[in-house]
Amino acid sequence: MSHLNYNHLYYFWMVKRHGSVTLAAEALCLTPQTVTGQIRALEGRLNGELFKRVGRRLEATELGELVFRYTDKMFNLSYEMLDILNYQREQHILFEVGIADALSKALASRIILSVMPDDNSIHLACFEATHDSLMNRLRDHKLDMILSDCAGESLKYPEILSKKLGQCNIGFFSSKPVTRPFPACLEEQPLLVPSRKTSVGQQLHRWFDDNGLNVKILGEFDDSAMMKSFGLFHQGIFVAPTIYQKDPEASHIQLIGQSDQIQQEFHVMFAERMIKHPALKRLLKTDFTELFAGLDVRVQV
Template identity: 25%
Template structure:
């Protein structure tokens, strides 16, 4: 069985992070030719190319990106081990690695992780990507937990566990100066009104469209976005009605910059935490999952 040469892996890690042999060689204080030889030996031992070489530039192959993820985790774990053994500052620090779906509300992420972020003995590392990539990293044990607004069925990923950690009503939000002749009435006042909606792939969008279709209401779609951060920015800048969970625009609602017109009946956003079966799970994960507000948000 091929043994992994960690010295070679360290060289690969430097090349990948610096983006070139020249910069990596300068950082490691070795010659480019020596670095190139060590990289070639690593590729031969792994049986695959880690970089594509075109016009003197290097770009990671699919295998290279996977190896880089593992290398990041390996060297980060080594640093944690040294920090723990040295007991810096008299405190044993622990790390929790969190994957967050890139379309997920940042306010939800901060709220969910607030205890860990406030704990000076815990370092929180947050990595954003699509759900498929995050599940892959979770199964590879380079992440401890994944936060998502989509569930992962057990029959699809049998080595993972998905649980609801919070859910919230979805509201129609408008700028502070947005006015109606009378109090807002749902759904009739959406007829012809400019609206900002999640993209068509969103389950929220599908459910909302169904409600309007049943009522025979046709709004004017001013904009749509596939992530909550963009919806938040548009809601602040455009004179339109935005469909969004209140947690996404929490600061703007509290400041009065935006106002809630109504909660949409029978429409809720669900937030999930996904974990993987592990012999040695991160103990801090369970503390997060046991938070007293589990299952709902007080906004």
Template identity: 35%
Template sequence: MNEWLNYHHLLYFWTVARTGSVTAASEELRLAPSTISGQIHQLEDVFEQKLFRRSGRSLVLTEFGQVVFRYADEIFNIGRELMNFVQGRAVGGPLRLHVGVTEVVPKLVVRKLLEPVIAMDEEVHLIISEGHTDELVADLVRHHLDIAITDAPVGPESAVRTFNHLLTESGIGIFGTPELADGVRDGFPQSLDEAPFLLPTSNSVVRRILEQWFDSLGIYPKLVGEFQDAAQLKTYGESGLGLFPAPLLVAEEIEAQYLVERVGAAEGVREKFYAVSIEKKERNPAVIALLGHD
């Protein structure tokens, strides 16, 4: 007996057994019935046993054929599961997208960036995790994440080769409660000098570029709070503890959600948001939708 199994022959057998006839299998496989019949006979020669027997005009699986069909069914179901995995789909479920996000990226921005994924015709199961950039890169390498969203590209100093995709960029606005906003609106931005301010921690890109903007204008706000998490920063801003920066990309959402007002914009200051991957060519359709290209 030949110990090498021809999986094309097994597929033809499986399709005939599943559809109930050579004619139905030929329509599904787009092959001539004679081709399918001939290759099933070759498979029987390899097994040295019959897979089908005639019952009137119908083909019926032999006892041996029933056992082979169960194996074939399992083989091709596993094949479908493999393709689901390659394409980012959960086995037997919707398309899966696990996104890692650095804490400094505002949640409202993440939601806006994910709009193309949410708008897909196909159902998508979203999983969102937070962490430092180096942690997210490590999770990408371990295939625990499909993509990471950061406020800066991963540099060449990383031990892992990464691909940085610019998703969008936004101007920076200064926001505050109506009372704080009224006090600094006139004479903006010089009016920010010595005004109470909440800023991201020093490891964030927006903190560094804002401090450069303050220095260029000779403005020295009073720093009353520093936050790793962008959502916490806005929550304390909502309480009136201080003015705070946020992307103009989601200005309307911030004003509505936190009941604050925009004082003005930090002219010339831009914040960028990146998707970081370790795959040069993405296969997951949800990642492709996020990146905006195929």
């Protein structure tokens, strides 16, 4: 076997990682028929089948698992090489960060700004999306790291590392006065809450049940900024990190209560090869205790 087509190997690697020809084809901007044809050509070169169909899913054969172990090392190493070369050659180092929609944008921005150098040597590019979408982009080497409210998904992928940066208390805010004590006052106005798909959303619904609250939920949001915008326009009680009360835009918003049982966590997730990125190295060494406690000078009024 004197030669292998590396395009064929790359298409195989993408199919194995995405779990289907269709998803791999979308990532490659090719038709499923083209990808299937390339896989068939590789199987012919290797004299064996790389995938078997189990129900509607594709699973790698024993030969496929063997080939994947090597291709995974090959292509991850090639991406690492390109990253290192870019760090050395570019005048401004690109730092591509994904931010989960569910996170507080005020806190996420301060986390990132805290590790940006003053000499403008790093060019920041931010992307907002759902946690699942960002994880796919991270695994496709389209992001350097992501900030998210949960790290469980990263445990599925050995090439993805994660670290918890901290957590903050979640409070209930309203632009209208309430007459009853907390938490009974939450029954007075409709609520704007994070989606049940988010960690905070799940905590909230359990907390409502545990406290016997008969609340009226006006809307559920994947995007925390959109939820806050509805709240600012007097459309009900909304939730946000308690340090939000120190932001200038919250001058006419009151914190009506909070529970220590509801907290938003901040996790950073990244591929192992990205540990060499200067901004990520700085972030992993930074202590964010004061920031999450609301003691950061940038949030003082």
